[in-house]
Amino acid sequence: MVKQRQKWTDSGLTWSLLLRGCVLLAVLCVCAHVYLESMQGGPAAALPPAAVRPAQDQAGTVAQRGTPSRMPEDTRAVKRRVSYVRSQRKEPPARQRDGGDGGGGGDGGNKVDHPFTCCPPLRPHRKSLRWHIDLEPWASESHSLEDEARRFLHHITTPQVSCQPPASGDSPIHGGLQGAWAVCLDPKYSLSPRVRSKHCRVYSLGLGVDDRSLERSLVRAGCEVHCFDPSLKQPHLQQAHMWLHRLSVDWRDPNPAVAAQHQHASTKKLAAILNDFGHREVDVLKADMESAEWKILENLVLEGVLDSVGQLLLELHLHWAGFEVGGDDPSVVRYWFSLLKELERANFRLFHSHNDPSKPHLFLHKNILNASSTYNLGWVNTRWKP
Numbered sequence: 001m002v003k004q005r006q007k008w009t010d011s012g013l014t015w016s017l018l019l020r021g022c023v024l025l026a027v028l029c030v031c032a033h034v035y036l037e038s039m040q041g042g043p044a045a046a047l048p049p050a051a052v053r054p055a056q057d058q059a060g061t062v063a064q065r066g067t068p069s070r071m072p073e074d075t076r077a078v079k080r081r082v083s084y085v086r087s088q089r090k091e092p093p094a095r096q097r098d099g100g101d102g103g104g105g106g107d108g109g110n111k112v113d114h115p116f117t118c119c120p121p122l123r124p125h126r127k128s129l130r131w132h133i134d135l136e137p138w139a140s141e142s143h144s145l146e147d148e149a150r151r152f153l154h155h156i157t158t159p160q161v162s163c164q165p166p167a168s169g170d171s172p173i174h175g176g177l178q179g180a181w182a183v184c185l186d187p188k189y190s191l192s193p194r195v196r197s198k199h200c201r202v203y204s205l206g207l208g209v210d211d212r213s214l215e216r217s218l219v220r221a222g223c224e225v226h227c228f229d230p231s232l233k234q235p236h237l238q239q240a241h242m243w244l245h246r247l248s249v250d251w252r253d254p255n256p257a258v259a260a261q262h263q264h265a266s267t268k269k270l271a272a273i274l275n276d277f278g279h280r281e282v283d284v285l286k287a288d289m290e291s292a293e294w295k296i297l298e299n300l301v302l303e304g305v306l307d308s309v310g311q312l313l314l315e316l317h318l319h320w321a322g323f324e325v326g327g328d329d330p331s332v333v334r335y336w337f338s339l340l341k342e343l344e345r346a347n348f349r350l351f352h353s354h355n356d357p358s359k360p361h362l363f364l365h366k367n368i369l370n371a372s373s374t375y376n377l378g379w380v381n382t383r384w385k386p
Contacts (some may be wrong), residue, residue: 130302136338138330148333149368155340156316156375160349163380166192173221180376181214181313182352183284189380190310194283198222199386201279203270205249205287205296207231214286214313215242223283228273230266247273249289251299270296271305281386286313294322294339301342310386312348312379319362319373329364343379352378 140147163184173185173195185192194200200223204215207229215225219241230248237244250267274280289296293314300306321332355372363371 133298133301133338133342135334136341138334139337143330145329145333145364145366146368148330148337149363149371152333152337152340153369153371155337156350156377157353159351159353161351161380161382162186163189163351173217179213180315180354180356181211181286182354182378183214183218183311183313184351184378184380186380189382190384190386191283191380194310194386195221195223200224200283201281202226202284203282203286204228205270205285205289207248207288207290212242216240218284226277249273249287249296251292251295269299269303271303274305274308281308281310283310283386284313285309285311288315291317291320291322293317294336295324297339297343301339301346306343306346306348306381310381310384312343312381313352314377314379316375316377317373318364318371318375319360320365332364346381347383348379348381350377351380352376 138148139151163186165185166187173183183191185195187193191200195218200218200221202215202218202223202225204212204225204227206227212227215227219225225242227242227244228247228249229244230246232244232246235246246266248267249270251269253269253272254267268276274282287293287296293316297314300309306312321327321329325332325335327335354376356374357372359372359374361367361370362373363369
């Protein structure tokens with residue numbers, strides 16, 4: 001009995017020693033772990049991870065390594081390390097530093113505050129696709145037809161730039177500013193030197209056009225003239241150094257079911273024609289589309305085709321709203337005016353306005369302000385440099 005009691009006592013002492021040893025070992029491990037972490041992390045170990053990790057700003061330009069708020073005296077003079085990184089995301093326009101329009105030249109939209117850079121500036125983003133034009137405010141609070149018509153007629157009958165012809169004998173085209181159709185030969189614009197160098201290109205859009213005197217004058221001056229008329233009997237003809245194409249310019253893509261039945265589509269948008277012909281610039285674009293001019297002009301604005309045009313000559317028909325132009329009469333005139341203001345935003349300025357006194361005086365089937373039913377207008381792209 002005494003031996004068994006002695007055995008239980010020895011066993012209890014053994015378990016007690018083992019338990020104390022385990023507790024001591026655990027304490028030593030915790031102390032060692034804390035010590036190692038403090039040695040590896042240094043003073044920055046007490047900071048949150050975001051303060052230690054390099055932080056990149058939204059524009060993707062400069063990121064500074066975080067520094068602890070408390071530093072030893074011998075390290076306060078050490079300069080902070082700065083790393084420059086580049087992000088593939090473009091900076092939103094609202095955060096641009098330079099205050100530009102987001103699409104300007106140079107590095108306007110990607111300018112950063114620091115004086116150093118490792119990488120070239122990002123390219124300005126391409127123009128976004130537009131689906132509708134921006135309507136101008138109403139001419140008056142009453143939204144009356146007469147107020148809208150007065151504003152519109154004043155706009156199309158008041159030239160915005162003067163077009164001085166070259167000196168006598170120096171004009172490459174005789175009578176360039178005479179008659180209903182006229183081109184601007186002012187030396188400060190690009191057409192006159194392009195004609196002299198025999199590099200000018202002309203597109204003439206029409207439906208059964210009889211008067212091609214301007215086109216013939218440009219051909220004689222050495223221009224490459226393409227006339228598009230769906231009433232031609234043959235797909236392509238060459239007549240007196242002038243190319244004739246059986247094509248009609250439309251503001252819509254052709255119906256695939258109809259186009260599949262014909263080997264050569266006879267109706268295309270102007271952007272598709274330019275692409276098919278491999279033409280990047282058109283010095284003069286003349287259009288007499290018999291009331292389809294409004295929707296065609298809208299398509300040229302929305303698709304950015306006007307950037308490739310030097311001068312735009314257009315015949316307007318005002319006796320009715322035009323193909324696929326809807327709304328009441330004041331809304332129609334507001335739409336017309338808004339389209340012409342879009343030309344201004346594309347750097348086009350009116351230099352020529354002509355109306356035939358023999359034409360009926362009808363404005364949306366009414367006699368308003370003695371307006372003619374037809375006007376021939378000419379705009380020059382003041383920023384066009386082919």
